[in-house]
Amino acid sequence: MSEIKAFGPKNLPLEEFFAPGHRACQGCAEVLALRLALKALGKDTIVANATGCMEIISTPLPTTSWMVPYIHVGFENAAAVCSGIEAGLKALMRKARLPRKEIHCVAVAGDGGTADIGLQALSGALERGHDMVYICLDNEAYMNTGIQRSSSTPYGAMTTTSPPGRLSFGQSTQKKNVAEIAVAHGIPYVATACPSYPWDLMKKVQKAALVQGPAYVHILSVCPTGWRSQPEESIELGKLAVASRIFPLYEVENGQYRFVPKPPKKIPVSEYLKRQGRFRHLTDSMIEEIQRNVDEQFRRLEAKVRISQEASSQEPQE
C-alpha cells in the first residue's frame, strides 16, 4: 500500500482519460467524479460500464470519450462483465499469452445499475473475490430515463415515479445503503466519496485499485437536472451533503471504519434540502423527521468508527 499518494492541486495528473465534448448536462458532478477517478486510476485501466448517463453521454457511435479500454454490455451486469475481464486477463497472463502487467479492472455503474438491477451481479462479483474496483456513481434516481425513483433515492425526494400528491409526499422509503451491503461481503476496501472533495475521491479510488481483491467506492454525484438544483451549485451541494451528515465520507479497510476526511462542522440537513427542487414540497415536520433519521444513521456510523478505533488500539504494539 506504499504506493498510495496524496493528491492535490500541485500533483493533479494532467493527462485526461475521459475526453471533453461529451454530452453531460451542465453542472453534472457525476462526470466530474468519473474524470477524477480515471485520473487516479491512470492509463492501465479497463472500464466495464453499465447502461446509464455516463454510457449514453460518452459513446455515440462512432465517437467515444474513453481514452482507456472500455466496454458497455448491459444495465445490470457491469460487475459480472468486469469480473470476466479480470478472469480473462488473469488466465492469459498466467498462460503467458499476454505479458504480465498490473491492469485495473473497474466497473462503473449508476445507483439504478448498482442498488437495483445490478445488485445481484455486484454481490456475486464481490463474493467471488475478483481483483477489481466497483464504482457506483450515485445520483439518487434513474436520471438517464427521466428521473424515476430508485432504491437509492432519499426519503421524501420528488421523482417522476415518486411524485408528491394529495396522498403522497414523494419517495416513501429510506435510501438503500449499498456501501454497507458491500462491507457485509467482507471485502478488503469500501469507501464513500464525493467530487466536492476531489483529492479525497482520487485517493480512495487509487487505494481501491491497489488493494488485492474487490473494492467498492460509492460516490455521491450531484445531478442538477434530477435534483432541480442550480448547475453552478453542484460542488457546494456535495459539501452540504457531507456537512449535514446525510452522506458521510468514510472508508472501511479490512472491516475497520474510519472517517476520511474528518467530518466537517455539522450543519442542519435543511441547509442541504432547501437548495433542491426535489425536496421543495417537504413540510417542516418532514424535514424534522429526516433530520432525526440522519442523526440516528450517523450515530450508528460513529459507533462503528469508535469500535474500530478501540479494536486497533488494543492490538499489540510491535
Next chain:
Amino acid sequence: MGKRVGMEVSIAIAEAACQANVDVVAAYPITPQTHIVEHLSELVADGHLDAEFVPVESEHSAMSVCIGSSAAGARTFTSTSSQGLALMNEVVYIASSLRLPIVMVVANRSLSAPLSIWNDHSDAMSVRDTGWIQVFMENGQEAYDHVFWAYRVGEDRRVLTPVMIHIDGFILSHMVESLELVDDEIVKKYLPPFEPIHRLHPDKPVTMGAFALPELYTEAKKAQDEALKASWPVILQGWKEWGDLTGRYYRPVETYNLDGAEVALVTMGSMGETACEAADRMRAQGKRVGVVKIRLWRPFPFQEIRKALQGVKVAVVFDRCISFGGQGGPVASEVRAALYGESPRPRVVNFIGGLAGRDVSPGDFQNMVQEALSREDDRQENYKIYGVRE
C-alpha cells in the same frame, strides 16, 4: 489416431473444451447441463486444464462474464439449459453483436410452466434470432467434435461470431456412448490459438458496446447479418479439414436413403437416428421413405434443404417446439419458406412432438408418415401436436 472409449457425452464435451485449452469457463448450475461444467471444474481443480473457472451467481452473469473474458481475448466456454438460457437471453444477443467468439453448449430442455427438466427444443428456439452460429447434434461423437469446430469457425477473423452447440438434454447429455477422442496433436493442427483483432487492453484502447443513433444502427445490423452469412465457407472448410484429420466429415444437412424417396422425414437433433430406423422399417415394407437431418440451424442451409428435398412428394417435418398461435413448428416454418419458390414443390406436413422428454419411437414416425399421406390440407396453421392424450 484417437482412442475409442465409452464415455458420457457431457464428460466428452468437457474433455473437448479441455483439449481446446479454454482460458475461462463461467457457468451456473442447471439440469441437464450440470455434468459438463462439473467435469470442467474437476479438470481445473486437478490442474489438467489451466483456466479460470468462474462460478457465477446466475446465467445472466455467466454470459456477462463470458463477454468480458472474450473481449479481453480469452478463449471462453459456457454451457446452460432451458430457464438458464432464457435468463441470459438479453446478453446472448449482445455477445454476437459484439462479435465475441464464445462457445456455448446448450443441453436442450423444455421451458416452464409446467416445470419440466426434460428435453425438447423450446429453449433453443427462444434464441433462434440472436445471431449466433448454431448447430444441432445427433450423437455424442458429433457433440465432442463440434467443440473444436466451434472455436475454429467462431474465432476465424472472417467470422468472429459466437457458436451455440445444441445437444438434446439427457438423451445426449447423459448418454454413455462409444466415442473416438482425438489426440492433442490433431487439435493442435486443427485449432490455432485465439488471436482477436481487438481486445480490451491498455496497450491499444478501444471502445466496445457504443450506442448507435438511428442513422447508424441499421448499418451495424446489416454488417452483422453479412458477417453471419459470410461464415458459410469457413463453416464448410472447418468441417472438411476436421474430416481430413479424423475421417469424420460433416455437412449442413445430412440425408439418408433419399434415393427415389416419395416421403422425407425432416428432423433436427438426436431424433434423426430414430427417424432413420423408422425409414428402414418402412423401406422394408416397400415404402419409399428417406430422412433429412438438419445439422446447421444458423445460418440456415436453404440451398441444401431445397436440394435434399428435390423430387420428394411429401416432407414430414418433425418439430420439438411450439410457436404458439403462429406457424406451428419453427423447423417446418423454415423448410416451408425454403421451398416456397420451388416448382414442383413438395407438400410440407408438420408434426410437433417429443415435448419435454415425451418419447418418440420409430413406430411414431411410421404413424406420422401414414397420416401425412392421407392428409388433404397441409397449410401451415394445420400442424398437429402428435401423441396428445385426449
